[in-house]
Amino acid sequence: MLETDNPLVREYFGKIVGEDGLKIIENIPEGEITDETIATLSDTKLTAVRKVLYVLYKGRIAEYRTERDDNTGWITYWWSFNHDNIKKMMSAEADTVLGRLREELKYERNGEFYRCHCQRVLFEEAAEKDFWCEECESHFEYFDSGTLVKELEKQIKELEKWKKKLRRR
Ligand SMILES: [Zn+2]
Known part of the structure; x- marks a missing residue:
């Protein structure tokens, strides 16, 4: 069911x-x-x-x-x-997850990221540290978050589609 x-x-x-x-x-x-x-x-x-x-x-x-x-x-x-309540609860849950994913997407889209061997930081932080991570002793290199962004967009689209389906049933 x-x-x-x-x-x-x-x-x-x-x-x-x-x-x-x-x-x-x-x-x-x-x-x-x-x-x-x-x-x-x-x-x-x-x-x-x-x-x-x-x-x-x-x-x-x-x-x-x-x-x-x-x-x-x-x-x-x-x-x-109670199918109506199940739908309502599922829909509310989907909204919560969607909200989280959209926040994440915004963050990934707007930020410029740099990565060393141990972490990923925003440009500001990398620049502050002269693009050198003292923790792992390696350079901060530019990190392209394009793949992450695409993955998030896919997840959001699928969830929205599922929510629409839920409403129709
Ligand atoms: Zn590091």
């Missing part, structure tokens, strides 16, 4: 439910489902499934309703997932 092959989705949900949680989420079909069925589908212990469901419930991603069997008094929990 979730695009767990997307690195952003993996990172985000991995952070809040762990690797076990991801395995469980990956195996949850659409619609209502019991925790026992989720345990069977994901080949995970029921206690682990319940722990993950509780975390998702607190995050308002999962919700449940109960059904009582009149004969046995047994209560069944029917779980379902």
Whole structure:
């Protein structure tokens, strides 16, 4: 149900439910489902499934309703997932990451960098040190951040595309 092959989705949900949680989420079909069925589908212990469901419930991603069997008094929990909240949270997460990437891009685009054997510094710092690094005893050479800039631009474009897709679903 979730695009767990997307690195952003993996990172985000991995952070809040762990690797076990991801395995469980990956195996949850659409619609209502019991925790026992989720345990069977994901080949995970029921206690682990319940722990993950509780975390998702607190995050308002999962919700449940109960059904009582009149004969046995047994209560069944029917779980379902709030897709709107998932979308909202994913979108907010994407915005955070996008903001960070755009800051980084701005920094790489505007700066003029120099590199020695041990670090990368801005032009101002290299000039101050007469283009000589005392720490590793080597010259500061001009560093072309073009590749870095291209990589960042690519990441931003992909994330924006993914966000648009998320909105349409
Ligand atoms: Zn150095």
